[in-house]
Structure formats: structure tokens, C-alpha cells
Amino acid sequence: MKRSFTIYHSPDADDAFMFYGLVSGAVEHPDYEFKHELSDIESLNHRALRGELEITAVSVHAYGHLQDRYSILSCGASMGESSYGPRLVARPDAKFGSGSNLKIAIPGKYTSAALALQIYCVGQGIKPQIMPIHFDEIISAIQEGQVDAGVIIHEGQLTYEKSGLKLLVDFGAWWWDKTGLPLPLGVNVVRKDIGVEAISAVAQTLRSSIEHSLAHRKEALEYALSYGRGISAEDADQFVGMYVNQRTIDMGEEGRRAIVRFLEEGRRYGLVPPSSGGIEFVE
Incomplete structure (x- = not known):
């Protein structure tokens, strides 16, 4: 019997696009099955702060309060770039x-x-x-x-x-x-206590889903548009392109440095609590 996990993410066009590979059934894992539950990002932040969720999207800011309990997946991140962000x-x-x-x-x-x-x-x-x-x-x-x-x-x-x-x-x-770095906004995290094997499977499956969605952009975009809150197909296409791209498949060294720097800046001004350990990234 497959071990089952629920992945929590926000009901937004970019997240929907990322998870299209999984939702459509095109991407599966032989040993694990994944269900989905949608909620706005701030609600997910609060639930993760209470340690309720095993796999979830959170804000990088929230992760500064979570890093002793959760690891960051190197795939699935959303980052602002030199010409756009909040x-x-x-x-x-x-x-x-x-x-x-x-x-x-x-x-x-x-x-x-x-x-x-x-x-x-x-x-x-x-x-x-x-x-x-x-x-x-x-x-x-x-x-x-x-x-x-x-x-x-x-x-x-x-x-x-x-x-x-x-x-x-x-x-x-x-x-x-x-x-000189991208602005780290959202990441997918896994609770460390689910085990090394499961964490690796989650990372592998999510990366495969993102790659499938990018390779089948038209179909994934049509699915994502249902979460676009009434925006046009053109705006949805632009929005997805902003936040689902090569950096989403793997944030890379630059993305990791961006997260570290962002949280360091927050701690410098007393906006993020000190942490007893470093940030754990899962490849």
C-alpha cells in the first residue's frame, strides 16, 4: 500500500500550474500518493507555525520562524526578479x-x-x-x-x-x-520528521510535476486559468511566466543565497527570530 501525503498550497494560477502534472495523473510515484488541499498562503503560514502540515507552501518570511522543524525543497519556489515582485x-x-x-x-x-x-x-x-x-x-x-x-x-x-x-x-x-539577488517569496517545505526517504520522494515528484507542466504549457495553463480569479488568459500566461520558470525547477545557488540574505536582513532588524541552526535545502 502506498504511503499517502497531503500537499497544501494556495489556490493561485502559478501554484495550480506547478501541480498540474500531479493533478492530471501524468506524474506519479510508485510508493507514495499525493492529495491536494488549497488554502490562502497566510493561513498555510499559520498552520505550519503550529506544525500541523507535513508538506506545504509557505512564505519565506514564515520559514524564518519554521526552519528548526521544516526543510526547504529546492524546487517549487516563487521569486521576484529585477523587474517584478510584490x-x-x-x-x-x-x-x-x-x-x-x-x-x-x-x-x-x-x-x-x-x-x-x-x-x-x-x-x-x-x-x-x-x-x-x-x-x-x-x-x-x-x-x-x-x-x-x-x-x-x-x-x-x-x-x-x-x-x-x-x-x-x-x-x-x-x-x-x-x-543583486531575486526576492524570495514562496517555497515548498517538508516537515523533517516524515523521514529522509519520503522527503526525497516529495522533492522528486514535485520537480517532475513542474517539468511536466512546463513541457505541456498550453494544457497546464488552461488548468491554471481556473484559479486566476477572473483575470484574462493573457494576464494568466504572464503571471505564470513570472513565477514558474527555470528557477522553479531548481532555485540554484543564487536562489539559496537570496533566501539566506532575506532572512538575515529580517533578523538584523529584529523582524525574524534567531535560529539555532542553518537552513536545510532538499535537492
């Missing part, structure tokens, strides 16, 4: 000053977007009120004046201008200029 946006008439009354929405306390914002604000000498809001409510909160600005993730990175908002900071570009 974006800080506001109404066209907004003044982005340094006053303490500035209210900025974030898509969750443990998201990488939140950590990027906080590192940025420390560097700029800005001390805003940070307000966690569900990611798909941030644009409307800005429009309605509930907050002065907000950090948007997922498809909102492509559609915010259609909502009448302006770009203040692209955190992918900001981080690249600061470090």
Missing part, C-alpha cells in the same frame, strides 16, 4: 511620507511581502501603521481610503492600474538593486 501601490493623489499616521495594508503578518515592506521602511526611516488585510481586499481598502497604501501580491501585481492605483515601490526591483 508592489506597494496607492491612490493617484496619495503622498507617501514618513509620518507615523501612514497606514499600509499587508497581505498577512508572515508573508514575504510584509517582510520586504518592513525592511524597506526601516531603510527609508518610515514608521507606518501596518495593517494585515486579506490579500484580495487590499485594493478595495486603498480605493475606499481605509489605508493610504497597500502591498499587493498574486494577480493584483498585473491589474492594479486597471483599479486606478499607482505604483510606489516594486519590491522585486528594489531588492535586486539592493542585493
Whole structure:
């Protein structure tokens, strides 16, 4: 009998694209079967913090609180690049000053977007009120004046201008200029206690699923579009291309250095707790 695991990930076009190989049945493992459960990334962050999940997507920021219990798979990561990442946006008439009354929405306390914002604000000498809001409510909160600005993730990175908002900071570009590295956003992690053999099987199977999806892009994209929250096929194609690529198959040495640097920056400013050990990556 096959050993069964549930893989938890977010209901987004890029994650759906990655897992198409598994969901379609094209990719299987002889000794393990994998089920899927979908939830927004901040909910998964909190569940991983409680140690509930064996295999899950989490934010890199959250991983800074998890690394004693979980290892990072070298495949399945999502990273911002030199021209894109989570974006800080506001109404066209907004003044982005340094006053303490500035209210900025974030898509969750443990998201990488939140950590990027906080590192940025420390560097700029800005001390805003940070307000966690569900990611798909941030644009409307800005429009309605509930907050002065907000950090948007997922498809909102492509559609915010259609909502009448302006770009203040692209955190992918900001981080690249600061470090010369991609901005690490999301990773897939495995709880260390499931065993070395199982961890290796998970890594092998997820990598095969990503490779299958990229090799069968049209079919995988059609599947992913059902998780695109109403965006056009063109936007879905662009979004998937941004976050599922060669670096997703294997983040490589540059990706690993990016994660280490991001969490080091967070610890430097007291935004990420100290850890008793190093980060464990699974090839």
C-alpha cells in the first residue's frame, strides 16, 4: 500500500500550474500518493507555525520562524526578479511620507511581502501603521481610503492600474538593486520528521510535476486559468511566466543565497527570530 501525503498550497494560477502534472495523473510515484488541499498562503503560514502540515507552501518570511522543524525543497519556489515582485501601490493623489499616521495594508503578518515592506521602511526611516488585510481586499481598502497604501501580491501585481492605483515601490526591483539577488517569496517545505526517504520522494515528484507542466504549457495553463480569479488568459500566461520558470525547477545557488540574505536582513532588524541552526535545502 502506498504511503499517502497531503500537499497544501494556495489556490493561485502559478501554484495550480506547478501541480498540474500531479493533478492530471501524468506524474506519479510508485510508493507514495499525493492529495491536494488549497488554502490562502497566510493561513498555510499559520498552520505550519503550529506544525500541523507535513508538506506545504509557505512564505519565506514564515520559514524564518519554521526552519528548526521544516526543510526547504529546492524546487517549487516563487521569486521576484529585477523587474517584478510584490508592489506597494496607492491612490493617484496619495503622498507617501514618513509620518507615523501612514497606514499600509499587508497581505498577512508572515508573508514575504510584509517582510520586504518592513525592511524597506526601516531603510527609508518610515514608521507606518501596518495593517494585515486579506490579500484580495487590499485594493478595495486603498480605493475606499481605509489605508493610504497597500502591498499587493498574486494577480493584483498585473491589474492594479486597471483599479486606478499607482505604483510606489516594486519590491522585486528594489531588492535586486539592493542585493543583486531575486526576492524570495514562496517555497515548498517538508516537515523533517516524515523521514529522509519520503522527503526525497516529495522533492522528486514535485520537480517532475513542474517539468511536466512546463513541457505541456498550453494544457497546464488552461488548468491554471481556473484559479486566476477572473483575470484574462493573457494576464494568466504572464503571471505564470513570472513565477514558474527555470528557477522553479531548481532555485540554484543564487536562489539559496537570496533566501539566506532575506532572512538575515529580517533578523538584523529584529523582524525574524534567531535560529539555532542553518537552513536545510532538499535537492
